[in-house]
Amino acid sequence: MKKNICFIVPAYNESSAIKSCLEGLKKAGVDWNDVYIVDDGSKDNTYQHIEEVRFPLQNVLVMKKNSGKAKAIAAAFNHFGLQKKYEWLNFMDADSIVDAKYYSRAKKLTDQADVDTMAFCSHVQTQEGVYNIPTAYRVYEYFISHWVYKEAQTRLGVLTVLPGCGSCYRTEMLDMHFSKDEEHTLVEDMDWTILTHLSGKGKIVYDRNLVVYTQDPGTVGAYVRQIDRWQRGCWQVFLKRDMHQVWHKPIKAELAFLLLEGLVFSAVTVAVSIYALAMRSGQYAIGYLLLDGAAFILANVIAAIVERDIRPIVFLPTSYMLRFINCVVFLKGFIQIVILRIDKKTKLSWNKVARY
Numbered sequence: 001m002k003k004n005i006c007f008i009v010p011a012y013n014e015s016s017a018i019k020s021c022l023e024g025l026k027k028a029g030v031d032w033n034d035v036y037i038v039d040d041g042s043k044d045n046t047y048q049h050i051e052e053v054r055f056p057l058q059n060v061l062v063m064k065k066n067s068g069k070a071k072a073i074a075a076a077f078n079h080f081g082l083q084k085k086y087e088w089l090n091f092m093d094a095d096s097i098v099d100a101k102y103y104s105r106a107k108k109l110t111d112q113a114d115v116d117t118m119a120f121c122s123h124v125q126t127q128e129g130v131y132n133i134p135t136a137y138r139v140y141e142y143f144i145s146h147w148v149y150k151e152a153q154t155r156l157g158v159l160t161v162l163p164g165c166g167s168c169y170r171t172e173m174l175d176m177h178f179s180k181d182e183e184h185t186l187v188e189d190m191d192w193t194i195l196t197h198l199s200g201k202g203k204i205v206y207d208r209n210l211v212v213y214t215q216d217p218g219t220v221g222a223y224v225r226q227i228d229r230w231q232r233g234c235w236q237v238f239l240k241r242d243m244h245q246v247w248h249k250p251i252k253a254e255l256a257f258l259l260l261e262g263l264v265f266s267a268v269t270v271a272v273s274i275y276a277l278a279m280r281s282g283q284y285a286i287g288y289l290l291l292d293g294a295a296f297i298l299a300n301v302i303a304a305i306v307e308r309d310i311r312p313i314v315f316l317p318t319s320y321m322l323r324f325i326n327c328v329v330f331l332k333g334f335i336q337i338v339i340l341r342i343d344k345k346t347k348l349s350w351n352k353v354a355r356y
Contacts, residue, residue, distance in 0.1 A: 005088040005110055005168070006034045010072050014094035015045040017215065019053055024097035029104060032056055034086075038076035041066035069164075070188035074178040083175040091189075092212075093165040097127070099211035106168055109207060116202035118173045119193075121150065121159055122166035122210040125307070130216075134223035136315035137322045138216040143303035143312075150206040158197070158254035159204045164189040166212030173201060185240060186233030194241050197251035224325060231333035234259070239338065263334060266327035273324060296320055 007025060011018055018037075025035055038061045039046055050060060061076045073091070076082075082089055088110045092098070102122075109120050123146055126138045153159040162169075167189065176199065177192050185191045196204060217223035237243070238259060246253040269292065276285040300312035300319070312319070336342050 002087050003034065003085060005090060005106060006036060006082060006086045007090045007092050008073060008076055008082070009035065009037045009092045009094055010040060010069050010076070011037060011042060011046050011094040012040045012066065012069070012072075013042045013044045013046060015042075015049050017095040018046055018049050020097055021092060021094050022050070022053055022055055025092070025103070028098050028100055028102050030098075033059065035059060036076055036080050036082065037061070038072045039063065040069070040072035068184065070184040070191075073188070077171075077174060077178055083171040086171050088168055089171050089174055090168040091162075091164055091166065093214060095215040096165040097213045098166065099213070101209070102166075102211060105207070105210050109205075109210070110168065114202075117205055118170050118196050118199075118202040119162055119204045120168040120210060121154075121162045121204060121206040122168075122212045123206075123208045124163050124165060125211060125213050126216045127213045128309075130218065131311060131314065132218055133220060133315050133319050133322065134217040136311040137223075137319040139307055139309050140300050140303045140312045140319070143307055144299065146206070146208065147306065151208075153254065154204070154206040156250070156254070157203055158251045159206055160193065160251070160255050160258065161187075161190040162193045162204065163212075163214075165214040166210065168210075169196070173199070183240075185236040186229050187237060190234060191237050191240070194237055194243075194251060194255070198241065198249060220322070220325075223322065224329065227326060228329050228333065231330050232337050235333050235337035262330050266330045269324065269327045270331065292323075293317065293320060296323060 007030060009018075009021060014021075022032070022035070026032060032055055035055075036059045037050060037055070039050075040063045047060070047062060051057065059080070061079050063072055063075065067075070077089070088106075090106060106120070113120075124142055126135045126142065150159060169192075173196055174192075177195055193204065217226050238255065241252075242248075243252045243255045243259075246256045268288075272285045272288050276289060279285070297316055300316055304310055304312045
């Protein structure tokens, strides 16, 4: 008889974070015998730190050569035979820490899940106590993502991405994904989410009480590199899964609509900003930016109140520049991947930010 749920933690040079991740799981009530780690050819002391906390080493797979996050996860899934041992598998990033009630909530959700529920999406929050522009902006981004998009997408059955730092799949669904011998994208979490929808096997559910805390970029430069990877990966998925065929599946229509919305907003915002700076005037251009800025400030104030986190307010209006940077990076990804088709030149390896 299969056990209910296990956790898998992929790691690459995570010596500064892996202890906190494992200890967080233990404090939440997770038996380490149900936790599996894949060390994807780390060059630091990741393995030694795993040993230091007396983690069961029989649950650690050490890859001799770095193969990238997606391949490392698939290798561990098959190596440990997790599809045969467990009904559900929960992904964790090595820099993430689960909430104290995460495991009890995950068990309740999976125990009571309908037969057509294929996965659960967690509620991601940036780790507390870190004060800088990117983390303040990320609090705002998570607020919009969860309270607006994910709530609505769950009801419509079109949730576009399950975060790699905390998502729970039926192992039968992952077995189907990992059996495919195909080229991976820069965003394996989105690709597996879309594949789950396209399989027609069942639904994906977001649960705001399934909370996980993750490390977000500590500098603006690290933030830009992270979203550059995410945006390019998103466009890769768009092409790989033929998401322009909006009449085939609701998820295709949803993702295509979101990307079109992003293109229009990004193009208008960048064009208007350049025009206003170049002309040093422009009543309508300045009016647009003032209106957008006011909406941004209001949304950040609401995010701070709802999330009980002062950071979005503390870093106003400085964090507004990241909104403009997001637009530029989004357009850059579209040009590189969709128009120039240079995705084949992208190294599909680990692209993670520096740890605190």
